[in-house]
Amino acid sequence: MRRVNWKKIGLAVVSIALFVLAIQLMKEAAGAVAPYVRGWLHVDNAANSLGFGWLSAYVIMSGSPVAAVALAFFDAGTIGQFEALTMISGSRLGASFIVLFIGLIYVLRGHERLTGLSMGLLSFIITAFLHVPGLGISYVLLANNVTDPIRLGGGGTLTSVLDLLYGPIVEFVMQNAPGWLTFLIGAVLVLLSFNLIDRSLPQLHLESSQFSAISRVVYRPMVMFLMGLVITALSMSVSISLSLLVPLSARGYIKTENAIAYVMGANVSTFVDTLFVALLLNNPAATEVVLVQMISISIVSLFVLSLLYGPFERLVLNITSRTVRSTRNLAIFAAAILITPLILLLV
Amino acid sequence: MKILMCTDGSRQASEALRFGSLIASDVRQQVTILGVIEHPDEERKVTRMVERVSNALCQEVPHVETRIRHGHAAEEILKETEENEYDLVVVGSRGRRGITRFILGSTAARLTRYCPVSVIIVKGKARGLNRILVCTGGAEAGEKDTEMAGRIGALTGASVTILHVMSQLPLSPECELDDLACAPESLLDTDAREAVHLRKDLRILENLRVPSVAQVRHGLVVDEILAEAREGDYDLIVTGAHVASGILRFMLTDTTEQIVLGSDRPVLVVR
Numbered sequence: 001m002r003r004v005n006w007k008k009i010g011l012a013v014v015s016i017a018l019f020v021l022a023i024q025l026m027k028e029a030a031g032a033v034a035p036y037v038r039g040w041l042h043v044d045n046a047a048n049s050l051g052f053g054w055l056s057a058y059v060i061m062s063g064s065p066v067a068a069v070a071l072a073f074f075d076a077g078t079i080g081q082f083e084a085l086t087m088i089s090g091s092r093l094g095a096s097f098i099v100l101f102i103g104l105i106y107v108l109r110g111h112e113r114l115t116g117l118s119m120g121l122l123s124f125i126i127t128a129f130l131h132v133p134g135l136g137i138s139y140v141l142l143a144n145n146v147t148d149p150i151r152l153g154g155g156g157t158l159t160s161v162l163d164l165l166y167g168p169i170v171e172f173v174m175q176n177a178p179g180w181l182t183f184l185i186g187a188v189l190v191l192l193s194f195n196l197i198d199r200s201l202p203q204l205h206l207e208s209s210q211f212s213a214i215s216r217v218v219y220r221p222m223v224m225f226l227m228g229l230v231i232t233a234l235s236m237s238v239s240i241s242l243s244l245l246v247p248l249s250a251r252g253y254i255k256t257e258n259a260i261a262y263v264m265g266a267n268v269s270t271f272v273d274t275l276f277v278a279l280l281l282n283n284p285a286a287t288e289v290v291l292v293q294m295i296s297i298s299i300v301s302l303f304v305l306s307l308l309y310g311p312f313e314r315l316v317l318n319i320t321s322r323t324v325r326s327t328r329n330l331a332i333f334a335a336a337i338l339i340t341p342l343i344l345l346l347v
Numbered sequence: 348m349k350i351l352m353c354t355d356g357s358r359q360a361s362e363a364l365r366f367g368s369l370i371a372s373d374v375r376q377q378v379t380i381l382g383v384i385e386h387p388d389e390e391r392k393v394t395r396m397v398e399r400v401s402n403a404l405c406q407e408v409p410h411v412e413t414r415i416r417h418g419h420a421a422e423e424i425l426k427e428t429e430e431n432e433y434d435l436v437v438v439g440s441r442g443r444r445g446i447t448r449f450i451l452g453s454t455a456a457r458l459t460r461y462c463p464v465s466v467i468i469v470k471g472k473a474r475g476l477n478r479i480l481v482c483t484g485g486a487e488a489g490e491k492d493t494e495m496a497g498r499i500g501a502l503t504g505a506s507v508t509i510l511h512v513m514s515q516l517p518l519s520p521e522c523e524l525d526d527l528a529c530a531p532e533s534l535l536d537t538d539a540r541e542a543v544h545l546r547k548d549l550r551i552l553e554n555l556r557v558p559s560v561a562q563v564r565h566g567l568v569v570d571e572i573l574a575e576a577r578e579g580d581y582d583l584i585v586t587g588a589h590v591a592s593g594i595l596r597f598m599l600t601d602t603t604e605q606i607v608l609g610s611d612r613p614v615l616v617v618r
Contacts, residue, residue, distance in 0.1 A: 118516055218602055219600065220599060220600050223597075223599075255514040255515060256515070257514060257568065257600070314567070314570070317566070
């Protein structure tokens with residue numbers, strides 16, 4: 001019988017408590033940072049909020065805290081619904097760059113370019129291909145109020161409980177620190193809590209012997225899509241979800257055909273933690289923004305999976321192999337994904 | 348080897364009979380030519396085709412039998428294989444795709460899925476039988492495919508290439524996947540699972556005295572198999588049948604059907 005790891009359970013409880021506190025702090029202080037966001041960073045339209053979310057995820061090397069900040073800004077009225085939408089999408093693009101960035105470090109240390117960068121490139125390209133049309137669909141759905149019925153709030157009871165538990169702490173911080181500092185403390189706590197949540201999750205590793213059958217077979221794209229979706233929703237982290245597959249990737253236990261659909265599924269449920277933030281903010285419009293993104297990415301994914309999966313696989317692999325083929329191509333790709341969010345931020 | 352050669356009177360069926368004859372003419376056992384009449388007005392055409400092929404084969408093969416059945420081509424061929432014992436079925440494929448295939452179904456696709464014995468789906472023009480491409484997934488099941496290809500190679504004098512497609516992906520930069528870009532020669536020198544099976548396959552063909560080589564490609568499995576078939580100008584692709592049953596049938600991609608659909612040349616599906 002497996003022993004209960006109380007240390008990890010304790011860590012999980014602490015990290016969730018910290019996470020909720022962080023959201024409460026950001027919620028209360030977001031209004032105070034509005035002048036900085038609009039005045040200094042000029043985040044006042046959908047394009048520059050996309051660039052802002054994208055670059056912010058690069059800087060802090062994580063997407064979820066940026067998405068949480070986007071919702072806090074939206075809740076405070078600092079940014080609008082479409083800006084929140086694009087900022088969250090930007091955070092996903094920035095987050096998918098992280099795997100690529102780690103790969104680049106490995107390449108600089110002398111690893112093969114193909115092995116070092118393949119997964120990062122694949123992950124980034126798939127995310128970009130899903131989010132660009134996904135943003136279009138989200139915009140249409142929101143602009144036409146199609147998704148009004150899915151506006152969900154945390155409920156009055158949740159708000160009362162949160163006020164009771166966190167109210168005194170939030171009030172204390174607000175009284176003793178300026179608004180911008182309170183927001184910063186909240187943002188740092190979000191980052192810290194995500195880090196702790198990652199550590200508290202069990203190490204998911206499948207031995208090749210447990211999955212020997214998949215060494216010879218290719219799963220249907222839809223099956224891998226659902227697997228990616230469910231495992232990422234449960235682990236609340238794309239990187240942990242992908243790490244589950246790492247031991248299987250050696251010697252053909254996971255084929256390229258399988259991995260692409262899996263990453264597509266992970267792109268849908270990667271919003272689960274952001275949805276949780278929206279519920280904690282008890283803001284139905286924020287919940288709608290997150291759900292619309294999940295729906296839009298699902299629509300794009302299902303369209304690709306059912307009608308265009310073969311050409312999509314080839315396109316993604318073609319871009320990946322062309323990018324790693326030469327240092328020049330790689331430099332162009334790296335420059336493009338750095339310059340694009342910068343240009344967007346300046347729009 | 349008992350061969351069942353099938354025709355529904357179509358142009359592609361005559362290509363199938365021509366291709367089947369390449370194997371049958373060297374078989375010292377029984378060949379059955381089955382004509383399936385789907386519409387009454389096709390009776391004469393089908394009967395004539397069966398007679399013509401039978402007469403041509405009689406000069407080289409001692410036991411040639413002919414049969415005529417009425418009904419849906421795929422269903423009648425399946426019934427024939429259930430009622431009588433065969434080692435190999437040869438049919439033509441009209442190559443219906445898209446909506447036509449969805450509405451009418453495909454004889455080739457049905458046989459690929461349900462035929463209890465190995466079946467050759469003849470697509471394109473039957474030019475000859477000099478080069479055979481065996482697609483192996485690097486496991487025991489693939490040895491049966493190699494054996495079948497070897498038997499045909501031994502009968503017809505064709506050479507055999509064993510192809511394995513490496514489609515793994517390094518999910519982490521730490522992965523040591525040196526064989527991601529390796530050539531067959533360097534892979535065969537290793538103790539990798541694929542190398543062990545490739546060596547086994549080559550030994551099977553050596554025992555059958557069939558000239559053989561191993562080939563390794565990297566990329567998407569079906570795409571690479573079809574590319575190798577085209578680039579190497581092979582006359583026959585050999586692949587194992589999709590054996591998944593129960594829940595796995597719904598979970599796994601039927602790569603065999605994808606190869607049959609995508610190929611522009613004959614495909615042997617081994618059972």
